[in-house]
Amino acid sequence: MRISSFSIHPVAVADPPIRSSYGLHAPYALRTILVLTTTDGITGVSEAHGGEGSLAALEAIRPMVEGMDPFQLHALWMQWGRPANEGDRSQTWMVPGENPRDARTRAFAAVEAACLDIIGKAVNKPVCDLLGGRARDAAPFSAYLFYKHGGGGGTGDDARADEYGECLSPETMVRQCKQMVDFYGFKEIKLKGGVLEPEVEIETIRQLRAEFGEAYPLRIDPNCAWSVETSVHVGVSLKEELSGGGYLEDPAAGMDGMAEVRRRLLAVGVETPLASNVAVTSLDDVVPAWRADAVQVVLSDPHYWGGLRAVQKLSDLCEALGMGVSMHSNNHLGVSMMIMAHTCCVSEPMKFACDTHYPWQSEQDEVLVGGRVKFVDGCVVMPDKPGLGIELDMDQVARLEERYRKLPFRKRDDAAEMRAHVDPNWERVLPRW
Amino acid sequence: MRISSFSIHPVAVADPPIRSSYGLHAPYALRTILVLTTTDGITGVSEAHGGEGSLAALEAIRPMVEGMDPFQLHALWMQWGRPANEGDRSQTWMVPGENPRDARTRAFAAVEAACLDIIGKAVNKPVCDLLGGRARDAAPFSAYLFYKHGGGGGTGDDARADEYGECLSPETMVRQCKQMVDFYGFKEIKLKGGVLEPEVEIETIRQLRAEFGEAYPLRIDPNCAWSVETSVHVGVSLKEELSGGGYLEDPAAGMDGMAEVRRRLLAVGVETPLASNVAVTSLDDVVPAWRADAVQVVLSDPHYWGGLRAVQKLSDLCEALGMGVSMHSNNHLGVSMMIMAHTCCVSEPMKFACDTHYPWQSEQDEVLVGGRVKFVDGCVVMPDKPGLGIELDMDQVARLEERYRKLPFRKRDDAAEMRAHVDPNWERVLPRW
Helix, strand or coil: CCEEEEEEEEEEEECCCEEECCEECCCEEEEEEEEEEECCCCEEEEEEECHHHHHHHHHHHHHHHCCCCCCCHHHHHHHHCCCCCCCCCCCCCCCCCCCHHHHHHHHHHHHHHHHHHHHHHHHCCEHHHHCCCCCCCEEEECEEEECECCCCCCCHHHCCCCCCCCECCHHHHHHHHHHHHHHHCCCCEEEECCCCCHHHHHHHHHHHHHHHCCCCCEEEECCCCCCHHHHHHHHHHCCCCCCCCCEEECCCCHHHHHHHHHHHHHHCCCCCCEEECCCCCCHHHHHHHHHCCCCCEEEECCCCCCCHHHHHHHHHHHHHHCCEEEECCCCCCHHHHHHHHHHHHCCCCCCCCECCCHHHCCHHHCCECCCCCCCECCEEECCCCCECCCCECHHHHHHHHHHHHHCCCCCCCHHHHHHHHCCCCCCCCCCCC | CCEEEEEEEEEEEECCCEEECCEECCCEEEEEEEEEEECCCCEEEEEEECHHHHHHHHHHHHHHHCCCCCCCHHHHHHHHCCCCCCCCCCCCCCCCCCCHHHHHHHHHHHHHHHHHHHHHHHHCCEHHHHCCCCCCCEEEECEEEECECCCCCCCHHHCCCCCCCCECCHHHHHHHHHHHHHHHCCCCEEEECCCCCHHHHHHHHHHHHHHHCCCCCEEEECCCCCCHHHHHHHHHHCCCCCCCCCEEECCCCHHHHHHHHHHHHHHCCCCCCEEECCCCCCHHHHHHHHHCCCCCEEEECCCCCCCHHHHHHHHHHHHHHCCEEEECCCCCCHHHHHHHHHHHHCCCCCCCCECCCHHHCCHHHCCECCCCCCCECCEEECCCCCECCCCECHHHHHHHHHHHHHCCCCCCCHHHHHHHHCCCCCCCCCCCC
């Protein structure tokens, strides 16, 4: 069995105007659907970050993938070459998916997932069963809350209804959370912060705690928007609210900043773990982050960490170091949803509910036959179907690809969107508070 | 596909009178052959340490394995339960395979290998291809030299010819090495030390270096027979001879002893890495060993580290920590030979040639159809056949099992053998020198 075709489909997905410290999401999120076909007619699918950077990396790996045996993933990785352990790999200034330093890792990850989908279909087993079997039968996800402006995303005929409405206050955030928890059944809650004044975000967390109680662990992630001083202030203020399985994610920029926040929080008796997907983005970063005690929970991602097996590797490394492991998310469709769910289910040390942007996308733009991935009590249940357990709706892919071709967006630029729609003078300033 | 039968075959294998700091090998080495069969008639084989301890652990895991889906290995591990991270797991006083603290891990490992053999046969792929594919196409092994008395092992009708002859001097060791390297094509050399006076062992290494040159990296392993003082003396004396890919393995006992040897060697400019399978025997030991700089090369083993995936995990952990990884061996037959070879080929960071006792066993006691595993230039080449790539000769298994039943040996006790055959007053004393 050899891979005989390698087909890349850039797509644009309507996305609501949600906010983070990077700025504002554009009306469309960019993703890439990868379809590999084998000589015996098996199709493997995958999903990667979108835009020109991703396309270029996938084009670069294509010649090594065409003709390969999909089982020989170690060989592909060794031939493709691991990125040099040098330079600033942090996502302080670049959103995940736009950092050229992990573009190669992301391309490999996309190919790996498609190959595992092929292998699963060839042997009639779900992907999770190819990777040691299920450490859990269902992958728990968290309610991923965003401050947002009014609007549902998309434009013209592609405009979507505004499912969650404007949300720029603690009260509307509680409403957003109730809506999301009611619908999906999530049992953990993540607030994307770094958008409003820290006192407002503190109040938001407090109101969420008051509404949902201790049974729903809380995390807040301002994407480095805060100074060390502010981070410590928030950590102290939310000592109780973030306890019991919650964490404080990337409050300040850089390994040094995170380590300083940790030292100062511990000095005043606040043991809230610090999580990160900004300071720590590759396997080479984990040991240094642990030595500095800068990070206590690493956010994995089967996309930019290099695939499902790479996340298993990361999870095992975190366990050996006594660190926690959780999962980061970007905007994504159902293919990534299943890649993330399989990854979680084969990574025993992953004890935190994973992040997902899935509630921010809609049926209208799903590329799966049968529509969106279903949630049960906040979890995606491992399928009995082979491979990733999904089938692509190629008409939908074609529709979203045609949309991509027509639209001007070729990379994610949240700052430009912020200037275009919210504040013409907006600049990303770190720390902002 | 479910496992419908679980069949355990204890076997006794003729073994020459080779020496280590634990004492003397008995005329028979004990191993256990495990055969699992599935509801659709696929057979998976495995090999484990021998004797009553191994049998008891395998009997204990049996009820969880009968009826299981062989793909669900994570679930089995979680149900079976990882050993508590406590107590002295070192092999300072107990030979590998006799330590009750890793008995459960070893039982799981035996089942995992048999399940992977089943899966490989079910999907028509070699085991290495189920674990990410080949990081290398052939597993390199080292010439594993032992001081020995005259005799080929076995007794009565089962006695074997003395292939290597008595070897209790540097000169005879060079002869042993030439014979082994000529036949197998090994490219690295390991001397089991801790048997003769350190000055004689130093001279042995020097003569090996003089004969084979820098192209053949050298390692020596006295199994903790030396004091810190003696270890440093040997390290300094063999600075040149152990350079260029060699190492000093378990010179002194305990994590503290190893760390002290390392400090003192570095202080005098000797950078020879210290390797260990005695101070470090489980994933919980690796980070502490690294923090103390007690060990720079960890010796894996797909048996007592918990299986092929556990060794992949260990290799990745070592790589993340900047440690080297190699592979330990006990007496074994062809089933373990293939388990070890597949493990090496799917563990990219394993850059050292692996240890194997295989040259110390013979065709006469091999349990594989077609006879012994073949070596090419010191390597075992990955098979194209599915699973482990081997088939059991059940007549041979029955013959060796009948022998086991008749013999009195039920555990490995090298000290008792030493007293019975060499010195009635022999005791294991650490450090001896």
